[in-house]
Amino acid sequence: MKRSVLITGGNKGIGLEVTRLFLKQSYQVHVLARDFSNFEFSGVPDVHEIEFDLAETNEIADVVEEIGDIDVLINNAGMMLTRTYDDYPDEAISQTMKVNLEAPVKLMTEVSKSMIKNQYGRIVNNASVAGQIGHPDVWYGITKAGLINATKSFAKLLGPQGILVNCVAPSPVETDMLHCIPEARQAQFKSGTILNRFATDTEVAEAIRWLGIDAPDYMNGMCLDINNGSYMR
Numbered sequence: 115m116k117r118s119v120l121i122t123g124g125n126k127g128i129g130l131e132v133t134r135l136f137l138k139q140s141y142q143v144h145v146l147a148r149d150f151s152n153f154e155f156s157g158v159p160d161v162h163e164i165e166f167d168l169a170e171t172n173e174i175a176d177v178v179e180e181i182g183d184i185d186v187l188i189n190n191a192g193m194m195l196t197r198t199y200d201d202y203p204d205e206a207i208s209q210t211m212k213v214n215l216e217a218p219v220k221l222m223t224e225v226s227k228s229m230i231k232n233q234y235g236r237i238v239n240n241a242s243v244a245g246q247i248g249h250p251d252v253w254y255g256i257t258k259a260g261l262i263n264a265t266k267s268f269a270k271l272l273g274p275q276g277i278l279v280n281c282v283a284p285s286p287v288e289t290d291m292l293h294c295i296p297e298a299r300q301a302q303f304k305s306g307t308i309l310n311r312f313a314t315d316t317e318v319a320e321a322i323r324w325l326g327i328d329a330p331d332y333m334n335g336m337c338l339d340i341n342n343g344s345y346m347r
Contacts, residue, residue: 116160118142119326120184120225122168122217123191125153127289128240131319132188137161139327144181147191168217169209178224183232186326187225189218189239189261196294199252207253214257215264222268222279230275237272238325239265239281240318243341246283250299258283262337269335278334280325285341287313307342 123129124145229235245258269279
């Protein structure tokens with residue numbers, strides 16, 4: 115029987131590359147996204163499209179129950195509004211918190227039920243260097259810091275049941291989200307890297323795939339930095 119993976123935001127950017135890599139590994143791939151227009155893998159037999167808005171966090175349990183057992187969860191979806199700290203309406207705060215933090219936590223909670231039953235599971239969260247060093251979009255940075263902490267907490271909670279929970283923390287990546295960052299800040303980020311460039315979506319996806327499939331069992335609760343030396347620790 116094929117292993118299965120649930121990838122949020124697996125229709126574009128980093129998520130699309132993760133979808134591609136898991137298909138190459140012969141996984142049954144469940145892709146959750148708000149919109150599947152122009153989705154490269156529409157109609158592919160091993161791809162199940164789930165049209166869903168992660169801001170609707172109260173419906174996540176029902177979505178997971180409908181999917182069934184999941185072996186690997188990739189919490190990839192996220193949003194950044196690029197608003198200043200003093201111009202952040204309550205609605206924008208709520209949406210950012212729900213999509214970037216509350217939804218991943220609820221997904222880990224629900225998906226881990228079948229993982230515990232099967233005594234196997236891999237969870238990979240897509241965080242950000244913003245959660246480590248701060249960010250002008252303060253609520254984005256706060257949610258990513260929270261996701262890193264949630265990764266460590268769930269690793270401790272679920273590890274004894276054979277479940278690995280890790281995350282990646284990329285610096286800016288060549289995706290559509292990059293256009294939300296002002297050019298001056300882009301230049302500052304780039305100049306701080308060793309190769310004087312941003313990461314590619316494929317590079318980040320490869321790291322996520324490794325954590326989701328090949329990482330050793332002893333690697334649990336870890337945050338894998340992907341920032342090309344811009345934040346060494």
